[in-house]
Amino acid sequence: MSxxxxxxxxxxxxxxxxxxxxxxxxxxxxxTMLMSIELMLNSVNINFVAFNKYLFPQNLEGxxxxxFIITIAAAEAAIAIAIIINLYRxxxxxxxxxxxxxxx
Amino acid sequence: xxASAIIFYVIAAFLLGTGILAVTAKKIFRAAIWLLxxxxxxxxLYFWMAVEFVAAVxxxxxxxxxxxxxxxxxxxxxxxxxxxxxxxxxxxxxxxLAVVFGLAxxxxxxxxxxxxxxxxxxxxxxxxxxxxxxxxxTEHGYILPFEVVSMLLxxxxxxxxxxAMKSKQTTxxxxxxxxxN
Numbered sequence: 001m002s003x004x005x006x007x008x009x010x011x012x013x014x015x016x017x018x019x020x021x022x023x024x025x026x027x028x029x030x031x032t033m034l035m036s037i038e039l040m041l042n043s044v045n046i047n048f049v050a051f052n053k054y055l056f057p058q059n060l061e062g063x064x065x066x067x068f069i070i071t072i073a074a075a076e077a078a079i080a081i082a083i084i085i086n087l088y089r090x091x092x093x094x095x096x097x098x099x100x101x102x103x104x
Numbered sequence: 105x106x107a108s109a110i111i112f113y114v115i116a117a118f119l120l121g122t123g124i125l126a127v128t129a130k131k132i133f134r135a136a137i138w139l140l141x142x143x144x145x146x147x148x149l150y151f152w153m154a155v156e157f158v159a160a161v162x163x164x165x166x167x168x169x170x171x172x173x174x175x176x177x178x179x180x181x182x183x184x185x186x187x188x189x190x191x192x193x194x195x196x197x198x199x200x201l202a203v204v205f206g207l208a209x210x211x212x213x214x215x216x217x218x219x220x221x222x223x224x225x226x227x228x229x230x231x232x233x234x235x236x237x238x239x240x241x242t243e244h245g246y247i248l249p250f251e252v253v254s255m256l257l258x259x260x261x262x263x264x265x266x267x268a269m270k271s272k273q274t275t276x277x278x279x280x281x282x283x284x285n
Contacts, residue, residue, distance in 0.1 A: 003108075004108070004109050006219045007215065007219050008112070009112075010214050012119070012149075014207060014210045014214070015207065016120060016146075018207045019127055020127065021202070021203055022127055022199050022203045023126070023128075025198075026127070026191040026199050027127070029132065029188060031177055031178055032127075032132060034174065035127075035135060035136065035139045036127055038139065038166070039126065039127070039139070045146075045158075046146065046149060049150060049153055049155055053154075053227045054219070060234060060237055063155060064246050064249075066158050067158065067161060067234075070161055071257065072253070073170070075257055076260075077170045078260055078261075079263060079264055081174070082264040082267040082268040083267055084181065085180060085181065085268050086267050088181045089270070094181050
């Protein structure tokens, strides 16, 4: 386990974060944009656990941050899906280009 | 290269590949399944880092909760077999430019910083330690965020029900559904 340096784990999580960012930029469907946001949140969690393991193995702070982020991400996903379903009822579409009422 | 390093690179390739497929798949249901596989890959990375509790939480909350919620909302809102229209070429080019430059910049930062002194020490996370520190009221305890996050979950649950509740009076008139009302 000691022959994988910390920077390689950081490379993986950075690549996952930018994959999620690419999805957020190119997708125009609200559900797929939500999926990209979940990928980005997960890459941040990997960073927290890796830093905790490699730099401060006597503490548990990274584990707690990861658990709280997972909790808040679950609440965020539930709210987002409720909003998406409500938007679909009123607009018959969940494309972001169709929801333009608040755009000036 | 030891067996554990090989396992790490296999897990990394798996989760990055399924992540790319999750953001580029043409059919939305397949994108959800690729997202599920990517989240399983992240959970196996937690298992590799010997934090079994976080891996179990990841599988329960993400794979068992959020992905199922997403799949339900896909079935509620659109035809899952239909192909989504792809993004325009201009949008793909500029997104790729932003992503590649951001990735290169962050990798350069990580390489310059080095993290050479970071060696993998033995890292034992007992679930009893997590529970004791989570509910401890001393200086490094997490009892206050724990209580706050429980209120947040209650508020999110009530909010979801109120937002998604169907009521005839408060439907917003829009060009699509005024003719059927």
